[in-house]
Amino acid sequence: MGTVVAVCMMLTVLFASRFPWLGLNKVSPPWLLRILGVIAVAAGLWNALWYGLRHLGEFWGHMALGSGVLLVLLGVLLYLPASEQPKKLNNLRPFAVVALLAFGLYYGWTLYRL
Secondary structure, eight states, X not given: OHXXXXXXXXXXXXXXXXXXXXXXXXXXXHHHHHHHHXXXXXXXXIIIIIIIGGGTTSHHHHHHHHXXXXXXXXXXXHHSOGGGSOHHHHHHHHHHHHHHHHHHHHHHXXXXXX
């Protein structure tokens, strides 16, 4: 399941980012962003609620909780049209994208080493 979550993290980073050199957000159709938003929220809820909360005393429990919260946040921003996005959440987008990228790279590197 770690591989699935890592792929969801990287897809979310690619589509939620609005950086000019990375983001696919502006060129993607709204229906695709909504589907990816639902997938990101589902993966984030699974990661945070099912794995993260069950393993709070472990390193990977903390990783799952942190990355799950970021996946849910960015998934909501992907799902909502730009005109309906809360300004406070939208202001957190660049920080959340960079943090989720770091989580995704760490997950990917760890899975690669297995």
